[in-house]
């Protein structure tokens with residue numbers, strides 16, 4: 365496919381997304397109907413689509429309308445690409461621009477320019493203060509690819525060498541001792557020996573930093589209460605070089621965990637009836653995902669005030685539920701991939717107000733300007 369044909373394909377996929385089809389489904393539908401498209405074409409169309417979704421509001425502004433074609437026009441304008449080089453009408457390229465399209469578009473301002481919903485902007489500012497605009501701006505750009513070195517399978521230098529042998533270039537990232545940022549060859553990672561042998565896992569650097577912040581030690585009984593795919597359970601198992609129990613309200617979300625654990629050389633028994641006491645219970649709770657909207661931009665536009673209130677209520681219930689599972693003197697670690705105070709600091713403050721037997725021993729908010737996703741971690745200690 366030509367670069368112009370890829371732009372046209374992305375515009376068509378964006379129209380389906382605007383009509384309500386989830387992005388992955390819209391991309392899959394296009395891919396199945398486009399057998400002529402090679403791996404590079406699919407990757408390029410996907411990149412266009414996700415670039416626009418990160419900038420859903422501002423591309424409509426700079427492109428002069430809400431169709432996929434106008435949003436792609438808006439994206440090209442923001443990227444400084446002359447649209448006339450692609451909107452040629454030749455072959456499968458988009459039709460040439462009309463006079464109205466040439467004259468259309470406006471310079472976005474405020475929350476529109478920062479690609480946040482208007483309703484969220486006041487909360488965003490209250491949560492992030494002076495960092496608010498920068499944090500929103502970071503979410504308008506692609507996220508780096510990070511790997512976690514699995515120390516159960518070898519050292520960081522050994523993992524770097526194994527990746528280099530497969531032409532995957534990485535550098536250590538300061539957010540966590542195990543974090544490597546992929547500089548080139550990211551698309552080769554999932555098929556590399558380093559990955560299939562369990563030396564490395566795909567995991568955001570701030571997600572790794574959250575695990576580094578936990579008071580973990582070998583020999584502890586540890587529970588990952590909201591384990592999902594198990595990324596954090598695996599990272600904790602590597603840190604304590606021992607088993608970590610995994611629980612999730614939706615056990616199907618843990619279905620890949622046995623294979624991932626086997627690859628990593630980790631022991632992660634799953635349970636639906638966790639029995640305390642545990643030295644540490646991690647609650648990586650369901651949240652708005654506002655810290656990871658670079659990777660999953662659809663969430664930014666799906667979130668509503670009602671949806672956020674529901675999430676906050678679920679977070680409160682989960683915290684209350686795990687209290688009896690934590691040993692006296694043990695740790696309840698509360699984590700979100702959010703940057704909103706309602707899900708983070710305010711949630712923890714409400715917990716402490718309702719549970720006098722607990723104290724906050726550590727908390728940290730990670731922002732995309734630190735390099736990884738936005739994450740929050742609070743370590744709550746049960747007074748002995």
Ligand SMILES: C[S@@+](CC[C@H](N)C(=O)[O-])C[C@H]1O[C@@H](n2cnc3c(N)ncnc32)[C@H](O)[C@@H]1O
Pocket residue numbers: 589590591592593594595596597611612613614617648649650651678682
């Ligand atoms: C943010 S995800 C966890 C991600 C995972 N820890 C990781 O690192 O890959 C939140 C998980 O919480 C689970 N969940 C939702 N409500 C829950 C509840 N009431 N109790 C336990 N888990 C719950 C969801 O099914 C989801 O898998």
